[in-house]
Amino acid sequence: MTTSSLASPTQRRIVWGVRILLALAFGAAGAAKLAGAQQMVQVFDAIGFGQWFRYLTGLVEVGGALLLLAPATGFLGGLLLAATMVCAVATHLVLIGGNPAPAVVLALLSGFVAWRLRPLPQPAVTAA
Numbered sequence: 697m698t699t700s701s702l703a704s705p706t707q708r709r710i711v712w713g714v715r716i717l718l719a720l721a722f723g724a725a726g727a728a729k730l731a732g733a734q735q736m737v738q739v740f741d742a743i744g745f746g747q748w749f750r751y752l753t754g755l756v757e758v759g760g761a762l763l764l765l766a767p768a769t770g771f772l773g774g775l776l777l778a779a780t781m782v783c784a785v786a787t788h789l790v791l792i793g794g795n796p797a798p799a800v801v802l803a804l805l806s807g808f809v810a811w812r813l814r815p816l817p818q819p820a821v822t823a824a
Contacts, residue, residue: 707812711812714805714808715765715770715773715774715809716765718761718764718777718806719764720761721802722764722777723757723758723761723762725754726753726754726755726756726757726758726759727758729751729753729754729757730751730754730755732750736750737750739792742791743787743791743792756776756777756780757780759776760773760776760780761773763776770809770813771809771810771813771814771815774806774808774809774810775806775810777802777806778803778806778807780806781799781800781802781803781806782803784796784802784803785799785803
């Protein structure tokens with residue numbers, strides 16, 4: 697399997713720019729969760745799963761941010777963070793209310809990165 701080929705240097709730069717932006721956003725959000733920022737503690741109290749879920753989410757976000765920055769694992773990071781944000785949107789809509797728009801934007805950007813970096817099957821080589 698190979699990763700999808702980006703057609704031009706400009707497209708590669710765009711994808712790298714989105715990856716860096718996402719890594720900064722998720723790194724900051726994950727760090728706030730792990731540090732126990734009061735707003736994060738309140739949000740996870742409202743979710744009702746306990747504070748262990750805040751730590752887990754923080755670790756997933758920081759880990760996903762690191763995966764995005766490594767060339768070999770960018771696809772996995774994008775996929776992990778897109779799935780995390782889909783769950784965040786559902787949480788906003790079903791459990792806690794509030795505006796899910798930031799999570800929607802982050803889900804779309806993470807999905808874009810995962811799609812651009814997706815593994816593609818190599819054509820079969822036949823013996824002649």
